[in-house]
Amino acid sequence: MKVVRASRLLSVLLLLQNRGRMTARELADELEVSVRTVYRDVEALSAAGVPVYADRGRAGAYRLLGGYRTRLTGLSEAEARALALAGLPAAASELGLGTVLAAAQLKLHAALPEELRHRAGELAQRFHVDVPGWHREIEHASALAAVADAVWHAKRVRVRYRRWDGSAVERDLDPLGLVLKAGAWYLAARCDGSVRTYRVSRVDALVELGETFDRPDDFDLADYWRTWSEGFERRLYPETARVRLSPLGCELVPFLLGSVGARALRETATSPDRDGWVTVELPVETGAPALAQLLQFGAELEVLAPPELRRRVSDVVVRMGSHYG
Incomplete structure (x- = not known):
């Protein structure tokens, strides 16, 4: 719990450092906490010697005094992983990494010199990646976060999978990688010695089997997906x-x-x-x-x-x- 709060205090500090002035409500919305929690966090920062100043009144907000800056911007392991999805915020959110990605980007932004920080902000205002097509949204896949965790930590899992005809089967899988294609997530997983593709939205249940597996040394997700896609098109x-x-x-x-x-x-x-x-x-x-x-x-x-x-x-x-x- 202490680690979580320390991370949040750092996020409050970096938000004020990057944006200059923010209300308690804006900080609460950004961090997905209550306004009361923000009040306590600001008090904790002040007690630690951080010069946080509160403007009073209806339009009041918090800001740092005297150009105060911190270089405490180290990334956690989860934040470093989440940066791979920096251009795909919706995908990061689907994977359960939305707030982690935001924290990682905040730390990187704070570490940049002023001119580069300004350029990075301009870039974000001029280019945006929108993955789904016009006629479809990103599919809801309730098991996605659990599948992603199994992929990252090489956990063997048992899934109940709904096939295209509606029938259900159970499979023991070694999850090797996830692909987002036109708003749908696909899992490449080893099953009975061969690698197969599963649509994550059809995973109705997932149970970890309490063991890990060794990833094949020669498995390349991009190469596998390219070969599988070509075969799928020929069948389609x-x-x-x-x-x-x-x-x-x-x-x-x-x-x-x-x-x-x-x-x-x-x-x-x-x-x-x-x-x-x-x-x-x-x-x-x-x-x-x-x-x-x-x-x-x-x-x-x-x-x-x-x-x-x-x-x-x-x-x-x-x-x-x-x-x-």
Whole structure:
């Protein structure tokens, strides 16, 4: 408890040092404590000889006198780890590291010379990273913090996992790494001797088994994710459709079909004809999903092959035409 309070007192000091003047309410909101706790912390700092001055009145606030500065900015282990997520505050919060990251950034900011501190503030006001896409938020994954802890400390765990069809299974896992992809968290974990991928939002329960494991020396999370993603895309889009795309259709490909479609456009598109249309080999899903994928393009796409898919698209277009007379 003493360690927690000492860390908070340092945070109060660094906040006043960095921002110059803050009300008790602003300090309480920043530190996620009560205003009464802030009052006690400020009194403790004053008793320790830190020159904290309180402006009285309705607009009163705290500030440090005489340009007082401290160089006591050492990072804890958790804060040092959290800095890896400095550009992803929402992700840090999901992992349970939001307040830890804020404390680490505060300490780094306080250690900078005045000019660099000003530049860092300008950068934060000009650039921001927003991970989820427009049509989705970061998934709620109740087990995420526990999974992250198991990854960091190499703890073997038992999870109850909900598969895509809704059925539940139990798995003993060696958690190796976490990946945030388009607002969803994925866990790379060793199970029965091989590394597999699990969507963290589908982990319904997690129990630590009271033992640790040795990470494979040759495991590289970025390489694993790249290889797994490519295989997943091939499984997701097992069929190919030969299509003609108008200039507008080409512009729509990255928005409607993502990186898979964009890569196909880049690698397989023919030279434009006199009207600007190109022929492309597009990866598509099977059955009805493939039909839905291609109909998104409206009149900016024509299916050439396979013949069965062209016929199905034609049937839908005729039926739509009948709706509108």
